Amino acid sequence: xxxxxxxxxxxxxxxxxxxxxxxxxxxxxxxxxxxxxxxxxxxxxxxxxxxxxxxxxxxxxxxxxxxxxxxxxxxxxxxxxxxxxxxxxxxxxxxxxxxxxxxxxxxxxxxxxxxxxxxxxxxxxxxxxxxxxxxxxxxxxxxxxxxxxxxxxxxxxxxxxxxxxxxxxxxxxxxxxxxxxxxxxxxxxxxxxxxxxxxxxxxxxxxxxxxxxxxxxxxxxxxxxxxxxxxxxxxxxxxxxxxxxxxxxxxxxxxxxxxxxxxxxxxxxxxxxxxxxxxxxxxxxxxxxxxxxxxxxxxxxxxxxxxxxxxxxxxxxxxxxxxxxxxxxxxxxxxxxxxxxxxxxxxxxxxxxxxxxxxxxxxxxxxxxxxxxxxxxxxxxxxxxxxxxxxxxxxxxxxxxxxxxxxxxxxxxxxxxxxxxxxxxxxxxxxxxxxxxxxxxxxxxxxxxxxxxxxxxxxxxxxxxxxxxxxxxxxxxxxx
Numbered sequence: 001x002x003x004x005x006x007x008x009x010x011x012x013x014x015x016x017x018x019x020x021x022x023x024x025x026x027x028x029x030x031x032x033x034x035x036x037x038x039x040x041x042x043x044x045x046x047x048x049x050x051x052x053x054x055x056x057x058x059x060x061x062x063x064x065x066x067x068x069x070x071x072x073x074x075x076x077x078x079x080x081x082x083x084x085x086x087x088x089x090x091x092x093x094x095x096x097x098x099x100x101x102x103x104x105x106x107x108x109x110x111x112x113x114x115x116x117x118x119x120x121x122x123x124x125x126x127x128x129x130x131x132x133x134x135x136x137x138x139x140x141x142x143x144x145x146x147x148x149x150x151x152x153x154x155x156x157x158x159x160x161x162x163x164x165x166x167x168x169x170x171x172x173x174x175x176x177x178x179x180x181x182x183x184x185x186x187x188x189x190x191x192x193x194x195x196x197x198x199x200x201x202x203x204x205x206x207x208x209x210x211x212x213x214x215x216x217x218x219x220x221x222x223x224x225x226x227x228x229x230x231x232x233x234x235x236x237x238x239x240x241x242x243x244x245x246x247x248x249x250x251x252x253x254x255x256x257x258x259x260x261x262x263x264x265x266x267x268x269x270x271x272x273x274x275x276x277x278x279x280x281x282x283x284x285x286x287x288x289x290x291x292x293x294x295x296x297x298x299x300x301x302x303x304x305x306x307x308x309x310x311x312x313x314x315x316x317x318x319x320x321x322x323x324x325x326x327x328x329x330x331x332x333x334x335x336x337x338x339x340x341x342x343x344x345x346x347x348x349x350x351x352x353x354x355x356x357x358x359x360x361x362x363x364x365x366x367x368x369x370x371x372x373x374x375x376x377x378x379x380x381x382x383x384x385x386x387x388x389x390x391x392x393x394x395x396x397x398x399x400x401x402x403x404x405x406x407x408x409x410x411x412x413x414x415x416x417x418x419x420x421x422x423x424x425x426x427x428x429x430x431x432x433x434x435x436x437x438x439x440x441x442x443x444x445x446x447x448x449x450x451x452x453x454x455x456x457x458x459x460x461x462x463x464x465x466x467x468x469x470x471x472x473x474x475x476x477x478x479x480x
Contacts, residue, residue, distance in 0.1 A: 001474075002059040007073045008080065009054025011140060015081055016046040018135060019088070022127045035092055035124045042087035049084070068470040071463045077140060078455065082108055085132060092125055093117065098444050102451045107132030108140075109458035110340055112214030112310035112432025113450065115440045123200065126217040130207040136458070137211030137241065137340030138181050142174045177245050180252070184210050188237045195229040205311075209237035212341045214310025214432040222311045228296065231313055235303050242268075242307035242335035244347075246378050261376040263350030264336045268306070271333065271346075275302040275326060283320050305330035308342040310432025317436065321418055324435065328422045331431040332403070342430025342457050344399060348392060351375065355389045398461050403428055406453055413446060427453035 019042045026033055065073065085108070086100035095103070099115045106113045107129050116125070188206035193199055201217065208215045218224035222234055240248070250259045259265060276298045284294035300313045305327045316324055334343010358373040365371050373384045403424065410420035415437060423437045427450040438450060456464055 001072075002057065003065065004058075004069060004073045004076065005053045006058030006060045007065075008077050009050050009052070009058045011077045011081065012046050012050040012053060012084075015084060016043045016050060018131065019043040019046060019085070019128075021131055022124045025124060025127055029123070032122050032124050035088075035122050038088040038091040039124070039128070041091070042084055045087065046084050049080070068466055071466045072470060074140070075459065075464065075467045078108065078459070081140065085128075088128055089116070089125060093121060098447055099440065102447050103129065104132060105451050105454050106432070107213065107215065108136035109430050109454040110136050110211045110213035110308075110342065111427060111430040111454045111457075112208070113427060113434060113438050113454070114215065114432075115438070115442075115447070117440070118217075118219045121217075123217070126204055126215075127200075129215045130204045130213075133211040133213030133215050134185070134207040137213060138178060142177055176249065180245060180248055181210070184237070184240050188233070188240075191233045191236075192230060195233050196227050197225065197230060205234065206237060209234050209309060209311065210241040210340065212238060212241040212307050212309040212335060212339070212430075214304070216311070221313075222300070223313045223315075231296070231300050234311060235300060238303055238307045238309045238311070241309065242339055242341045244336040244338045246338060247336065250378065255379065258376070258379045262378070263354075263375055264346040267346040267350050271330070272299075272302050272306060275306070275330060279323055279326055283323055287318070288314075301327060302330060305431060305433060306333060307335045308429050308431040310426070312433060316433075324418060324422055327433060328425045331425050331429040331433065334429050344396070344429075348395065351384070351388065352392055352396070354384050355392060358384045359389075395460075395462060398465070399428075402453075402456060402461060406449060409449060410446060413443060423450070424453060428457040430454060430457045 019039050022039055023036055026036060082101055082104040085104040086095075086097065089095050089100040089103055090097065093100070093116055095116070102113075102115055105111075110133050112133070114129075185206055188210060189199075189202045192202040192206055197205065204215070204217050205222070207213070214221070216222070216224075222231060225231075243251070244262075244264060247259055247262055247264065250256075250262075276295065279298040279302065280291070280294045284298045285291050286294075288294045288297055297314050300311075303309075304311050308331060316327070332343055333349060334345050335341020337345045337347045354373050354375050358371060361371045361373065374381050375384065376382075406424040406428065407417075407420045410424055411417055415423070419435055419437050422433075422435050425431070426433050427438075442450075
């Protein structure tokens with residue numbers, strides 16, 4: 001546990017500098033200089049925690065962490081980083097801890113649900129929310145590995161759900177991820193600026209799109225700009241954020257054959273056109289007055305939901321239930337693994353399909369015949385195994401038990417079934433799209449329910465149960 005606290009202390013040191021990054025904005029606009037002390041105070045709190053946990057309580061050795069130890073580290077770090085990151089919003093937006101913590105969790109988990117008052121929020125806070133999303137999209141462990149050659153790197157990245165390496169060496173792989181991610185950011189800012197956004201808006205929305213987070217400084221989101229050029233660039237950025245970094249490495253390396261063999265790419269090529277056709281034909285064509293407008297809305301909303309970004313080019317209050325259900329199912333399916341997106345992840349759907357094919361072949365094959373179904377992962381062809389099928393079943397079971405429980409609680413609190421289904425799907429899949437139910441007037445108990453769902457969804461649920469089991473065993477052993 002001293003090793004775990006040491007890692008937590010290291011992350012507090014990184015957070016100290018992250019909290020000061022919004023102050024760069026003051027070099028270009030000093031009208032909000034009065035807001036600076038809120039970030040400086042939070043940075044001092046973070047630095048104090050760094051001294052306490054790394055220098056006093058923590059201890060580093062050359063032994064790597066076990067997966068369960070790394071899981072505890074990741075969970076503690078995520079929970080505490082959100083608490084410290086909420087301080088500026090508590091001081092500047094006069095939010096209580098519950099709402100400010102919700103906002104920070106929504107940022108780092110790249111969800112995008114928000115409780116802030118847009119009319120009373122400064123540009124510094126908007127920038128800080130976007131920075132939280134950008135950092136959360138990359139992954140806290142990945143950033144820490146980039147900054148130093150930690151012996152804990154492999155376990156930490158696996159515990160955070162980013163286990164695949166672009167190259168064999170963990171630190172070099174993490175740095176390649178950050179190079180790709182940073183390249184996305186510079187390109188996205190330039191393209192949105194050329195498409196008609198102001199520079200500040202371009203930074204906010206590039207960070208939101210690439211992290212598949214969806215925070216905006218306008219309550220109307222992307223629809224505020226009423227620009228097909230901006231929507232088109234945003235769609236590309238959402239696709240890039242949704243793309244598995246391993247697949248991105250293949251794509252930009254010119255290995256197109258390996259790229260298109262990947263199951264996640266195949267899922268997207270089927271699901272998005274199908275969703276667009278269904279929504280356009282069933283209601284969007286008539287609801288928006290023309291076929292072109294209906295297709296435009298359907299494409300943007302389908303991509304935003306599947307990539308779990310949460311940007312919107314329209315409102316859902318006048319949509320039929322079929323439309324909101326389609327969006328909710330796309331959110332639950334989610335984006336690419338080892339990407340910035342949330343949800344069940346497209347590769348799990350693809351592997352479930354492959355597992356079904358293998359099962360059918362085994363049942364219909366002659367007795368004693370060995371059947372193996374393969375799938376491509378990066379440039380490597382793997383085989384569907386019994387262990388893989390068991391893992392998939394366990395994850396799907398736990399995910400839908402948690403989802404059903406959350407929906408039941410929200411319905412019991414007085415929210416309609418479709419409203420509860422949509423809002424909890426948005427939180428658990430880290431999407432951020434909303435029917436307007438998740439707002440500052442929501443009951444504090446439901447706010448904490450949504451906060452918990454965002455946390456579980458970002459760390460993919462199973463890790464939390466692993467942490468609970470480890471802590472329970474360790475505490476029980478100490479007490480006995």
